Amino acid sequence: MQTMETPVLIVGAGAAGLTSSLLLSRLGIANRVVERRRAPQSAPAAHVVNARTFEIFRAAGVDMDAIAAACQDPADAGQVLWVTTLAGEELGRLPFERQGDDTLAFTPTPLRSLSQHRLEPILGAAVRVSTDVDYGHEWVRATQDSRGVTSRIRGRDGEYEVRSRWLIAADGAGSPVRTALGIAPIGPDRLQSFIMIHFEANLRPLVCHRAGVLYWTTAPGATGTFVAHEIDSTWVYMHAWDPDRESVDDYSESVCAAIVRGALGTDAYPFRIRTVRPWTMTAQVVERYREGRIFLVGDAAHRFPPTGGLGLNTGVQDAHNLAWKIAAVEAGCAGDGLLDSYVAERRPVAQRNADVSLQNALRIGEVYQALAELRDAAPARGADALRRAIANQAEHFDMLGLQLGFAYDAGAIVRNGAPPAVVSSVREYVPSAAPGARVPHAWVRRAGVRVSSLDLLPYDRFTLIVGPAGEAWADAATAITKATAVAPLVIGRDLDDPDGRWLRLLDIGTDGAVLVRPDQHVAWRSRGAAASPRGILTNVLGSILSR
Incomplete structure (x- = not known):
């Protein structure tokens, strides 16, 4: 063989x-x-x-x-909506994540669909x-x-x-x-099961006045979710099914076409079914x-x-x-x-x-509970409950803190007695340069060109970011680089930090240093100078690298 x-x-x-x-x-x-x-x-x-x-x-x-x-252009994929059907009444909407230029204060590459x-x-x-x-x-x-x-x-x-x-x-x-x-x-191995119906259609004329990336349809007999992968061409409809009582074979192309047509709420737009497959939601x-x-x-x-x-x-x-x-x-x-x-x-x-995703999934049920109230209770009270339920989904679609603010509490880091990095909430990202956190992004200048600070951190070595008066740390990094590749990066020498924002985010003095791993997470930090920078750096790297 x-x-x-x-x-x-x-x-x-x-x-x-x-x-x-x-x-x-x-x-x-x-x-x-x-x-x-x-x-x-x-x-x-x-x-x-x-x-x-x-x-x-x-x-x-x-x-x-x-x-x-x-x-996708954020103009197309910047909202999520609840509707009766895609052609029917709109019940509410929310912004889909932070895709605007304001996010550039935290990252050079905002979320996209x-x-x-x-x-x-x-x-x-x-x-x-x-x-x-x-x-x-x-x-x-x-x-x-x-x-x-x-x-x-x-x-x-x-x-x-x-x-x-x-x-x-x-x-x-x-x-x-x-x-x-x-x-x-x-963890739970079957929260809910779906038939995923992938179809091709240009639905821009239908949704151009309320373009979005997700549409929950709520009409009786047409409950599910449209995912607009491309408004002009590529869609998926998620239809709940019960594998204990139904077979995938029950979902022929004609059956799936009828499901999609019912959720569209109109026969005016032709579509073509491309693939049909089952999928089970888990949290494991x-x-x-x-x-x-x-x-x-x-x-x-x-x-x-x-x-x-x-x-x-x-x-x-x-x-x-x-x-x-x-x-x-x-x-x-x-x-x-x-x-x-x-x-x-x-x-x-x-x-x-997994826990946050599960909480989001369970929270969506509040909308359907409110819809039941709307049908069964006084219209004014039901409508108010529906508005509150939709508004309560906002965290689900605004998770910058979770996406950028995760930090490692243990592992290849050295704290020197410092407290763990502040954990961002799901929504609000708090930049931190504490050991374990992703090193903060800031816009700096190198050779006169505006760049993200993250672009200055090579993946093939550690980087020692040094304050303007921290040359002793830079010399130590240069001295030990034969044993461990460490690139010194001195603020004021190797890059300009015009408004001092990056230095403030790093939370070090002008003679401090931050050791960043190849994956851009902070390995160790000294807020100021030290008596034996080379010895300290050697010991820190030895601990991180388990040698």
């Missing part, structure tokens, strides 16, 4: 798997991607890509012009510059020992083996790798993310309700956290304990995201 070798085998070519490959390649770590699907994602799935994920793509060298061209089937080809093109993606190749099983993992793969021309030092399982919610390892997801996080040399990322590690759009984003951020750690161990500059920090850091984030 043919045997291939690669440092890292990635199982799954969704967003998390492709991002893992892209980041590893950027770090000089060869890898191989296998995907059981015979082609990239073709049907719409996830569609919310948040600011932090775009920041990661930006740092990874993804073509951001192509990304921007694939995103970008459908997964349009995102993955862009990521795939970036990956294929250095790595092949083998579609139609199914992971079958694996054994591992102290030096690596041997995987059996079923390809288009038969089975073969891949010997890798590490395996990243990015193989989706049903993860065969996770199942083979006996790792159990924890696996008990552990690592088994020896095998790591779970993305939906293989966690499954959320779609109410929040956090699934794809959390998976990409898993990859961002893990890739540099594997590279550090591969390079011999970190111990195995650094890889354990992946679990310690990412699992709590996934659990919070």
Whole structure:
């Protein structure tokens, strides 16, 4: 049997798997991607890509012009609405996330609606510059020992083996790798089931006066949700179904067409059914993310309700956290304990995201309860209850604090007795440079060009941000860089911080320093000078890198 070798085998070519490959390649770590699907994602799935994920793509060298061209215009995707039918009465609306220029104070890349089937080809093109993606190749099983993992793969021309030092399982919610390892997801495994009806139609003439990305239809017999992936062409309708009493086979094309037509509330707009598939809403996080040399990322590690759009984003951020750690161990500059920090850091984030997504899903039920009151009670009282119920959904569609403000309480960080980073609320992001937090974004100038501070932080090394009077810290970073790649970045020397905003956000004095990891999370901070900067920095890095 043919045997291939690669440092890292990635199982799954969704967003998390492709991002893992892209980041590893950027770090000089060869890898191989296998995907059981015979082609990239073709049907719409996830569609919310948040600011932090775009920041990661930006740092990874993804073509951001192509990304921007694939995103929906916020004028089309800036609202969510409740209607009787798509052609019927509007019951209420809310803004969909913060997509305006005001968000540029916190991130260079605000959230957008970008459908997964349009995102993955862009990521795939970036990956294929250095790595092949083998579609139609199914992971079958694996054994591992102290030096690596041997995987059996079923390809288009038969089975073969891949010997890798590490395996990243990015193989989706049903993860065969996770199942083979006996790792159990924890949490409710069936909150609600849906038939996802993907259809093509130009519905702009129907919705142009109230363009939005989500429409909840509430008319009796037509209750569900439209997702406008592209108003002019690509839609999904989510129709609740009961798999204990119904079969997927009951949902023929003609039945699905009747469901869509009823929810549209009009026969005036032709459409074509493209795909029909079942989907079950869950809220689960696996008990552990690592088994020896095998790591779970993305939906293989966690499954959320779609109410929040956090699934794809959390998976990409898993990859961002893990890739540099594997590279550090591969390079011999970190111990195995650094890889354990992946679990310690990412699992709590996934659990919070699962909990918030579940709360959002349950809260939507308030709208339907209010509608029942509207039908059964006095009209004025019912209408007031409906307005309150819709207004109470606002947090669901305004989650900047959760998206940018997550911080690691434990793992590859050194606090020196400092309190944990302030945890942002779901809605309100509080910039922080405490250890564990994403380093704050600010607009600065380098060589006369306005750039995001995040663009100055390379993914292949640590960065020591130093205040204008902190040259001793910069000298220490330069002195130890042979043992650990640390790039000093001195405010006032290497960049201009015209209004001092970044220095204030970093919360250090002019002689202080902030050590930032390759994934842009703060590893350690000193608000001022120290007697032995080189010794302190050496000890801090030794602790972070488990050596």
